[in-house]
Amino acid sequence: MKIRRSTSSGKDTIELQMTPMIDIVFQLLVFFIMTFKIVSLEGDFNIQMPLASQDEGLPDENDLLPPMRLTLTANDDGQISGISLNDRTFTSFPELHDYIASRVGDAGPSGSEDAEVELDCDYHLRYEYAIKAVTAVSGYVDRDTDEIVRLVEKIRFTPPRENAEATD
């Protein structure tokens, strides 16, 4: 590339050495391409589980909603085979979600803070389904505003089944 001066004639032109720069620039480019990694976004479900709450504590008298016990059963393959909340059974997670939404919604604005769901899963249930259940009870994404509406915020697991027999 030549640097042209508009006033003077083309006699005293300065040749810039482009080769080293392009070398380095390509090195940089290759470095960034090699280290490029598409990171999928990850998020958390926060659960508070102090050890003391493991034994069936007395229900808080201020609770508007009794703790709900969500039981997930699995077949031999680890796939989900049954969803039931207290005594009501559901066939799918959307159905469970609708029920939770109506029930928590009825309890007023503070419903989402008071409601509590305890997950009781079969030991060999695939974790994927546990997360689906947690998703179904903990909230939904509002289609219009694209914001997350929280339903049940307190989620716990029961003690693992193989080690401790579920106390009912």
Add this chain to the structure above:
Amino acid sequence: MHEGDLTPMIDMTFQLIAFFMVLINFTQSETDDRVQLPQSTLAKPPEEALEFPITLQLTRQGSVIIGGTEVLSIEGLRPYLLNEATVLQQREQQASEATVIIRAHKDAQTGKVQDLIKICQENGFEKFALRAKEDVGN
């Protein structure tokens, strides 16, 4: 000496470099190829970073990866958790203030996750975060 015009090429190359520089992510996200997270529509990245995170990764086979080392059984995790708790104590923090991030494989057994939570509870940890991948296909 005949020389082609290099300006457009250099322009483009710098554009590319700028693009990759902006997108590069140096945060040491503790990801592991052995763990495929379950998807969830509610999994949105947290607005602020957790204060004392401890990441435990549960593979499909039931082994746990903590800080790059793989522990084959959940029971074998005890010394590591004890170590984490001691480190927290030295910083004058309670173990209950730390958050245990659980990255479990989507096909892992839920019971293993519960076992993992239990063993953490026994070491004084109380806050847990179940990590899931954001589900964009909606």
